[in-house]
Amino acid sequence: MSDNPPDADAPTASDSPRRAASLDSAANEAIELMFFAYRDFTDVADRILEQHDLGRAHHRALYFVGTGQDVTVGHLLDTLNITKQSLARVLRRLIDLGLVVQEVGAVDRRQRLLRLSGEGDALLQELIEAQRRLLREAFTEAGTERLEGFRRVMLAIMNEEDSARFNRRKRLR
Amino acid sequence: MSDNPPDADAPTASDSPRRAASLDSAANEAIELMFFAYRDFTDVADRILEQHDLGRAHHRALYFVGTGQDVTVGHLLDTLNITKQSLARVLRRLIDLGLVVQEVGAVDRRQRLLRLSGEGDALLQELIEAQRRLLREAFTEAGTERLEGFRRVMLAIMNEEDSARFNRRKRLR
DNA sequence: GGATTTATGTCAACAGTCCTGACATATTTT
DNA sequence: AAAATATGTCAGGACTGTTGACATAAATCC
Numbered sequence: 001m002s003d004n005p006p007d008a009d010a011p012t013a014s015d016s017p018r019r020a021a022s023l024d025s026a027a028n029e030a031i032e033l034m035f036f037a038y039r040d041f042t043d044v045a046d047r048i049l050e051q052h053d054l055g056r057a058h059h060r061a062l063y064f065v066g067t068g069q070d071v072t073v074g075h076l077l078d079t080l081n082i083t084k085q086s087l088a089r090v091l092r093r094l095i096d097l098g099l100v101v102q103e104v105g106a107v108d109r110r111q112r113l114l115r116l117s118g119e120g121d122a123l124l125q126e127l128i129e130a131q132r133r134l135l136r137e138a139f140t141e142a143g144t145e146r147l148e149g150f151r152r153v154m155l156a157i158m159n160e161e162d163s164a165r166f167n168r169r170k171r172l173r
Numbered sequence: 174m175s176d177n178p179p180d181a182d183a184p185t186a187s188d189s190p191r192r193a194a195s196l197d198s199a200a201n202e203a204i205e206l207m208f209f210a211y212r213d214f215t216d217v218a219d220r221i222l223e224q225h226d227l228g229r230a231h232h233r234a235l236y237f238v239g240t241g242q243d244v245t246v247g248h249l250l251d252t253l254n255i256t257k258q259s260l261a262r263v264l265r266r267l268i269d270l271g272l273v274v275q276e277v278g279a280v281d282r283r284q285r286l287l288r289l290s291g292e293g294d295a296l297l298q299e300l301i302e303a304q305r306r307l308l309r310e311a312f313t314e315a316g317t318e319r320l321e322g323f324r325r326v327m328l329a330i331m332n333e334e335d336s337a338r339f340n341r342r343k344r345l346r
Numbered sequence: 347g348g349a350t351t352t353a354t355g356t357c358a359a360c361a362g363t364c365c366t367g368a369c370a371t372a373t374t375t376t
Numbered sequence: 377a378a379a380a381t382a383t384g385t386c387a388g389g390a391c392t393g394t395t396g397a398c399a400t401a402a403a404t405c406c
Contacts, residue, residue: 023309023312023313023317024305024309026308026312026320026324027304027305027306027308027309027312028301028305029324029343030308030323030324030327031236031301031304031305031308032339032342033323033324033327033328033331033339034210034211034214034327035233036331036335036336036338036339037207037327037328037330037331037335038207038211039254039335040330040331040332040335041207041330043332055390055391055392056391056392057391057392057393060208072353072354073353073354073355074352074353074354081212082392082393082394083393083394083395084353084354084355084356085355085356085357085393085394085395086392086393086394088354088355088356089391089392089393090391090392092355105353108352108353108402108403109401109402109403110352110353110354110401110402110403111353111354111402112353112354112355128201128204131200131204132197132200132201132204133200134330135199135200135203135204135330136192136196136197136200137329138326138329138330139196139199139200139326139329140196141329142322142325142326142328142329143325144196145322146321146322146323146325146326147199147322147326148319148322149315149318149319149320149321149322149323149326150203150319150322150323150325150326150327151199151202151203151206152315152316152319152323153311153312153315153319153320153322153323154203154206154207154210154323155206155210155315156310156311156312156314156315157210157213157214157307157308157311158206158209158210158213159213159216162209162212162213163209165209166205166206166209169205170202228361228362228363229362229363230362230363230364245382245383246382246383246384247381247382247383255363255364255365256364256365256366257382257383257384257385258364258365258366258384258385258386259363259364259365261383261384261385262362262363262364263362263363265384278382281373281374281381281382282372282373282374283372283373283374283381283382283383284373284382284383285382285383285384
């Protein structure tokens with residue numbers, strides 16, 4: 001679009017070969033923020049899961065079954081982006097432990113509607129509360145006026161498909 | 174501190190049984206933001222790693238070897254929080270591929286100082302640039318004035334140990 | 347109503363990453 | 377010289393993800 005820009009030192013568009021240096025260094029820093037923050041975020045749940053001999057995959061399945069409505073196996077596969085066989089192993093365990101129960105779909109009897117048992121919900125709430133506490137404390141420490149910045153950047157990091165999924169889920173609640 | 178607060182409906186401290194509802198719902202939302210944003214953040218690197226038949230563990234080792242100074246095996250173990258045996262497998266591969274080279278420590282000859290070969294650095298830069306681009310575009314989309322909010326919240330999510338590690342690394346650069 | 351598609355489940359095999367436990371070597375520190 | 381430290385390695389197990397092949401039941405298409 002613009003050859004020979006009038007001011008060669010001025011910040012340029014983000015896809016230009018000569019990028020704003022501050023955006024680049026902020027992004028460099030953010031690479032590490034993502035790594036360390038996500039690790040500590042998952043750690044608080046991992047400690048609870050360990051006591052129940054469950055892994056992260058069980059946590060994710062439990063979460064989306066428990067926070068969704070009329071969740072089918074297909075929905076779960078879409079949300080988690082894993083193969084049917086991977087999910088089956090995880091779901092099998094949760095069902096055998098009595099944390100998840102299946103019902104034949106009322107409209108489409110091929111579907112298996114998944115929901116949490118009382119026990120399953122209790123575990124999920126424990127997991128959610130542990131992560132919620134960490135985040136609540138982080139928001140308070142950072143100052144709640146910064147929350148909107150955090151939200152907007154995280155949303156922008158997400159790809160189209162996931163932000164659509166996120167908004168769809170949010171609408172349902 | 175304050176029994177029988179004057180206004181029972183007012184938001185209370187974050188560790189009180191009656192918490193601010195808005196903080197809780199923001200935290201609930203953030204649980205999903207963390208999940209989806211991190212997944213898409215790692216995906217851009219995973220696509221590159223796939224072409225080289227490498228995994229995330231290789232990425233992490235490559236990253237901390239390449240961005241640190243005089244990195245030893247011990248430092249890497251501290252940073253990654255994995256066992257020596259897990260790291261050995263990953264490092265073995267990177268060394269065999271010629272992406273990482275080892276030198277005997279000058280001060281302590283028991284140590285193995287790790288650094289990237291030219292080829293290793295080229296791959297690391299490719300990986301960093303992919304994630305940096307995603308983040309840069311997210312910052313621009315969200316508005317760069319929100320960046321500080323994102324930074325502060327992410328820092329607050331990190332535990333003591335990791336934020337100390339983060340600041341130590343930042344100081345070195 | 348028979349053919350096709352869809353939703354789900356399952357068997358088998360393989361790969362990557364993490365773990366525990368045990369032991370070996372070289373080097374530094376006490 | 378003995379103990380501690382930094383690193384490496386062998387063996388085996390767990391979890392989570394993959395591909396490929398097949399099976400069943402129910403819905404949909406023509």
